[in-house]
Amino acid sequence: MRPAYDLLPVLEGLGLPHAWDVLDHELGSLSLLTPELRREAAALVSTGESISLDLPLGLVDPPLYGRAAHRHRHVQVGRNTYEDVIDDFNPQSGSQWDGLLHVRAREFGFFGGETSFEKASRGPGISRWARAGIVGRGVLLDVARWAEAQGSPIDPFSGHVIGDEDLRTCADQQGVELRTGDILCVRTGWVSAYRSLDAGSRASLASRFTGLRADAAMARFLWDGQVAAVAADNPALESTPGDQAVGSLHRRLIPLLGMAVAELLDLDALAARCAELARWEFLFVAVPLPLAGGVSSPANALAVL
Known part of the structure; x- marks a missing residue:
């Protein structure tokens, strides 16, 4: 058994837990996706409907973060x-x-401890994820729908913080339980709200949006829940602007815990269909680019119901 979050070694100098000696340095959290879990996920398919989770290329315009x-x-x-x-x-x-390879834990290194990007990028990078793809049980937590049903709708552009307790409550309300190897998809409503804006209103949206809290409790929830990947429909998974006193969720998850992270997924059609079916689990399939040394990839993701 792998250690609980609170039993992981702490990186000296940074003061944060790491899993460098727990998971494969190239696969990270995707090491959890075993053939058995893939078979179980495939057995979830009942209607045979497939729903793309990719936004059309160029929809986010202007591109965020100066890209x-x-x-x-x-x-x-x-x-x-x-x-x-x-x-x-x-x-x-x-x-x-x-x-x-997207994020380094400051001078302490990428996942596994390599400090040099030049050396780290000589490895397979994201192409390692492409060999078997990302195939497993997907779980959608529609936080936007849940919050609205509670009479407290969330403004996706407000910088609202979604805590681990919110995810637990949302899962309970939906009647879904997280299991080892899940691909957890969190809908904040960002994509839906973005689509309603005109071009002039889209330019400054990268500076403030709703997302996950970046604290240790969130990292603990995801690690101890043994998710294989975590995804959201917002630009950076975590709430922005962040809090320096809390730190960066990207740093906690990617270089320290080796967690696969997806962003800007289009979860709207999936959420609508899941609500109709009263079913929040599905077969999740994604094939990243087989780009040697790659830092990132288009999502290339589907949900199959």
């Missing part, structure tokens, strides 16, 4: 043959996976 917009052009390579060329494409400009 460049991709440029799509067609090239005629023969009399009757055409190809696509995409310039300045950033895999993190839309629905995305943050790989284990």
